[in-house]
Amino acid sequence: MTFFLIVTLNGLTLAALYFLAASGFTLIFGLMRTVNMAHGALLLLGGYVGFEVAKTTGFWPLGILGGGLAAAFAGALIQFGILGRFQGDELRQTLASIALSIIMADLMLWYWGGITYQVALPDALAGGFKLPLLGVGYASIRLVLIIFAVVVGITLWLVIAKTRLGAIIRAGVDDREMLRALGFDVAKIFIIVFALGGLLAGMAGVVAASALSIAPGTDLQFLLSSLVVVIVGGMGSVGGAALGALLIGLAEQYGLAYAPTYGVVFTFAIMVFVLAVRPQGLLGRSET
Amino acid sequence: MFTNLKTITMTSALALGAFAAPASAEDIKIGVISILEGAFAALGQDGIRGVELAVAEAGGEVAGNEIEVIVMSSDASPDSAVNAARKLIEQDGVDIIVGPLSGSEGLALRDLSKSFPAVTFLNGSSAAQDTTLRDASDNFFRFGGDGAQWMVGVGSFAHDDLGYEKVAVVAEDYSFPYTQVLGFMTEFCAAGGTVPEKFWTPIGAKDYSSIVYSIPSDVDAVFVALGGADAVNFLTQYNQAGGDKPIIGGSITIDQSILDSEGPFKQQLIGAPAGTPTVSDYDGAEWKEFTASYTGQFPDGFSAPSIFAHHYYMSAHAAILALEEVNGDLSGDQAAFRAALTDLEFVTPTGGTMRLDENRNGIVDNFVTEVFEREDGTLGNRVVKVVRDVDQSLGQDPAAFLAQGPVSRDNPSCP
Incomplete structure (x- = not known):
């Protein structure tokens, strides 16, 4: 029983990480219908920059902020300089973002090398502590991860539900043409949303580099997990990303614990099932 | 006109050169x-x-x-x-x-x-x-x-010198770690040790937390055959979860890049033995x-x-x-x-004599190393034991060794 609870807790923490990574991805898709395949590269970039900032300043939260801002800037630059030129041509945008992801991955390999990086945690979070009731040790950082994801999720929900920017984004998801006709500078809004997506990806990268580690290849892992999460949860829905992340995170951990050899099958079985039964994703709206 | 002519001549000379190259050298x-x-x-x-x-x-x-x-x-x-x-x-x-x-x-x-x-x-x-x-x-x-030859010496060292009786295995799920586990278990089980559980993880896995909690609490040590980032991830998470069993390393588990990386898990590695054909500061x-x-x-x-x-x-x-x-x-x-x-024989960089067996596989030197703390606080690997002339049958009768069957997740086994 203890083991089951621990594995559930592991699944929740992994889900928190997946949610952080996928939320920016789904946000961008929801508004612009752009499948941003460079999302993983933005995440890895954020992780590396966060590592450098945390190492230089010795202050971990600053690393998260720095990594997030760097990826936000890179995201805005990508939308402003490249993807914005092909607005409305989704296939070309997707292909361009694949090219970007490869170029960024190689540049990062060139600069940071092929070794593994781990962001040093503040002493308060570095170790583990005894869980009450269960009586086993658990890593502090993983619990912080859950709190962080919940805070980010609520903030994101507040931004989208309560602010003017959120209202514009929601309007844009429903009808971009109308938004444009009403006189909003859609190009500028797209850049802001891309920066927001980059910010979320970059922060997820630093968190991933703190709780786990980052190395070349991490970009593709998180791109794949983000894709699976939003396909299951529903493209463009932040709530869907949370639900998808929860399902995939738990499935992965139960798989690893109870059927290590075939663990990965569960993840994709869920995806196949969702695609067969509800192709728009669990909380997604079907295109009409 | 003149330059054009010159260009043409040069081009044809180049073309000729290109044609001639494979024939002449x-x-x-x-x-x-x-x-x-x-x-x-x-x-x-x-x-x-x-x-x-x-x-x-x-x-x-x-x-x-x-x-x-x-x-x-x-x-x-x-x-x-x-x-x-x-x-x-x-x-x-x-x-x-x-x-x-x-x-x-x-x-x-x-x-x-x-x-x-x-x-x-x-x-x-x-x-x-x-x-x-x-x-x-x-x-x-x-x-x-092969990976089994690279582990020679470690199994008996763990059992006889370190006194481990029960060891759990955590390794990546492909041919090289299978072979490493075989190399370790062949000696360790022959010396009387047991391996109650083996955990095979997908290569590149990031999150080992559920494996960490599955490791039985009554083992004496954990044999870890993971490489690079996987090893860092596992060791960190094992340490964070309060895991305190000694570690035994595979050939690429405890290399210098891991000893140079940051993290509290490193203290747990001091004294950890490993098998390898290459020791940087031999x-x-x-x-x-x-x-x-x-x-x-x-x-x-x-x-x-x-x-x-x-x-x-x-x-x-x-x-x-x-x-x-x-x-x-x-x-x-x-x-x-x-x-x-x-029929080639030559002296290898580790001082042994390299020669091939009938399957064209090398007969090699192998090292048992352990992690130690240098005076400046950094960690390194030092040689505990050198085993010369290790063949692919690990010193056993080749026919009997072959009869044990190909390595896999379940072979060898000594629970």
Whole structure:
């Protein structure tokens, strides 16, 4: 029983990480219908920059902020300089973002090398502590991860539900043409949303580099997990990303614990099932 | 007009030169396959340095024939290694292939080598057992050991010297770790130890937390055969979860890059034994000489040759020695060259004598190391024991060893 609870807790923490990574991805898709395949590269970039900032300043939260801002800037630059030129041509945008992801991955390999990086945690979070009731040790950082994801999720929900920017984004998801006709500078809004997506990806990268580690290849892992999460949860829905992340995170951990050899099958079985039964994703709206 | 004419003349001269080149020079083309992308890129690059070092030591030529080295990258997957080899053979026309780096790639190239009997394959650093032990290929040579040979000495050291009776295994789920686990368990189980549980994890897994909690609490130690980032992730998470069992390392688990990385898990590694064919700061005379040659040639390289530079070097060095013996003669489907390779004996950088068994697999030296804390607080590996002349049957009767069946998740087993 203890083991089951621990594995559930592991699944929740992994889900928190997946949610952080996928939320920016789904946000961008929801508004612009752009499948941003460079999302993983933005995440890895954020992780590396966060590592450098945390190492230089010795202050971990600053690393998260720095990594997030760097990826936000890179995201805005990508939308402003490249993807914005092909607005409305989704296939070309997707292909361009694949090219970007490869170029960024190689540049990062060139600069940071092929070794593994781990962001040093503040002493308060570095170790583990005894869980009450269960009586086993658990890593502090993983619990912080859950709190962080919940805070980010609520903030994101507040931004989208309560602010003017959120209202514009929601309007844009429903009808971009109308938004444009009403006189909003859609190009500028797209850049802001891309920066927001980059910010979320970059922060997820630093968190991933703190709780786990980052190395070349991490970009593709998180791109794949983000894709699976939003396909299951529903493209463009932040709530869907949370639900998808929860399902995939738990499935992965139960798989690893109870059927290590075939663990990965569960993840994709869920995806196949969702695609067969509800192709728009669990909380997604079907295109009409 | 005049310039035009000049250009045309030059172009045709160049064209003539291009036509003439293959006819005039008896270049020997060596194709090298290593992993130059992803997580292994830095290590794969060191493998290439090993080949370049061997070629440079020979002055870039054998008996008047220039050696041309052509490099291709794979990505640790068998099909990428096969594609790289096909490109080298079919488009570049190489005579010899040195590589690949990773276990399952080696199995794939062994199979491929059967379709190209005119090309000689020399293994890089891939160390799956069955690359040479079962279903061997006549033109595939491994001047090095397999993953089981690389663990020789560790099992008995863990049982007899450290007193471990029960050990759990955590390893990646592919051919090389299977072979490493076999090497460890063969000795450990024979000495009376037991391995109640083995955990096979997908390669590149990030989150080991559920495995960490599955490790039985009554084991004396954990044998960890994970590489690079996987090892860092597992060790960190094990430490964070309050895991306090001693660690036993595989050949690529506790390398210098892991000892140099940051994190509280490192303290737990002090005293941890591991098996490896390559120890960076081994103080043998031949190794010192090899290290000096390496650092002289590659000021930008590592501070000492890695396991990959070491093994790619031995293969390329063997090829050059055999080529010298036959004066660069590769005619008759390289028959003379292969005969020379088969009978080759040379002193390795670790001071032993390299020679091949009947399956063309190396008989090698192996080290048992342990992690120690240097005076300045950094960690290093030091040699506890050197085992010379380790063959692929690990000293057992070859027929009996073969009869134990191919390695897999469940073989060997001693719960």
